[in-house]
Amino acid sequence: MHYFSLFTYAFAALAVSVRSTPINPRQAASWPDPESCTGNCSYVHDPSVIRRSDGTWFRFSTLGNIAIASAPSLTGPWTYNGAMLPDGSSIDVVANQQLWAPDVVLKGDTYYAYYSVSLSGLQTSDIGVATSSSADVGTWTDHGSLGIPKSSAYNLIDPNFFQQCDTCQNYFTFGSAWDMIYQTTLNTDWTSWSGETPNQLAYNSSGSTFEEGSFQFWWPVDGTDYYYLFFSSGACCNTPPNLAPVGDEYKIMVCRATEPTGPFTDRVGRNCQTGNGGTLVLGSHGSNVYAPGGQGVIVDPETGRIALYYHYVNPNIGYDFDQFLFGFNYLDFSSGWPEVTS
Ligand SMILES: *[C@@H]1O[C@H](CO)[C@@H](O)[C@H](O)[C@H]1NC(C)=O
Ligand SMILES: *[C@@H]1O[C@H](CO)[C@@H](O)[C@H](O)[C@H]1NC(C)=O
Numbered sequence: 571m572h573y574f575s576l577f578t579y580a581f582a583a584l585a586v587s588v589r590s591t592p593i594n595p596r597q598a599a600s601w602p603d604p605e606s607c608t609g610n611c612s613y614v615h616d617p618s619v620i621r622r623s624d625g626t627w628f629r630f631s632t633l634g635n636i637a638i639a640s641a642p643s644l645t646g647p648w649t650y651n652g653a654m655l656p657d658g659s660s661i662d663v664v665a666n667q668q669l670w671a672p673d674v675v676l677k678g679d680t681y682y683a684y685y686s687v688s689l690s691g692l693q694t695s696d697i698g699v700a701t702s703s704s705a706d707v708g709t710w711t712d713h714g715s716l717g718i719p720k721s722s723a724y725n726l727i728d729p730n731f732f733q734q735c736d737t738c739q740n741y742f743t744f745g746s747a748w749d750m751i752y753q754t755t756l757n758t759d760w761t762s763w764s765g766e767t768p769n770q771l772a773y774n775s776s777g778s779t780f781e782e783g784s785f786q787f788w789w790p791v792d793g794t795d796y797y798y799l800f801f802s803s804g805a806c807c808n809t810p811p812n813l814a815p816v817g818d819e820y821k822i823m824v825c826r827a828t829e830p831t832g833p834f835t836d837r838v839g840r841n842c843q844t845g846n847g848g849t850l851v852l853g854s855h856g857s858n859v860y861a862p863g864g865q866g867v868i869v870d871p872e873t874g875r876i877a878l879y880y881h882y883v884n885p886n887i888g889y890d891f892d893q894f895l896f897g898f899n900y901l902d903f904s905s906g907w908p909e910v911t912s
Pocket of ligand 2: 616772775776777778779780781795804817818823846847849
């Protein structure tokens, strides 16, 4: 999540007269609508979803000091429960700062929630962590900043923690505008930076849109371990009459590597750090889905299927910030690349 809509639009407007790339119509025609979502499925940005071992699903999202909702199933009914950090974060980056884009993972008996502290256009953001033994509202303890150094190359927002196995090295990706998506590692306490200099994973040199909201996912296909880097590309949050040119609004893309550190390439072999690579997974389609992004991926033990969850705009409902909806679809990895399927 960045809140750069005017800034983004200013750049995008320069490009609109000379080019306008529509989303891939072949894929667009085959994308199914989001699966059903009941209960509170609105005012959701940058969701992070987990399923507790007792079968309760939790959905964490941007603003409201990290909004927490829960449900008996991924489809709902979702109930809003309250804020993760009712008093905000102990990190202090700027007056009126906001908490964005949580990423929640389980280690042993403890849930770790990584969150961004930022404000629209701010580059001196920071990433903090809170822990809980149950994930419920009222049980979260803030531990403040991870201590990843600030840099003029990147912005410390949109955290994602990835670890393939309990004894494996962890990888921590983040980033947005400026030089986009970076990766470092955390100490084995999962609450502090390891000291490893962040390394750029993905970048788009076109200058008119950003890549952000990265999410790493491991999946083996035909005996090969693949590491997928999902991210959002484009303008997340514009409202009429300032919508981004068609194709430059938010969309979900993916790159792939055989190591968690890359190098990542897309489906046609373009390098995602140096060659503007990125394969479209889900973009605007039909009359009900516009600008999907802020995604994550989870294996749903109830269906055995892999779910891609995200936020999106339904233009028939509205483009306002509080009208963003939670959606998900299933992914098919059999080709070696994630494809949205019904
Ligand atoms: C729905 O959930 C959002 C957070 O995702 C919250 O801000 C809003 O107040 C909730 N609405 C109701 C009616 O509970
Ligand atoms: C890079 O930016 C261009 C121009 O905004 C956009 O059309 C393209 O989809 C972007 N590619 C990626 C991989 O983000």
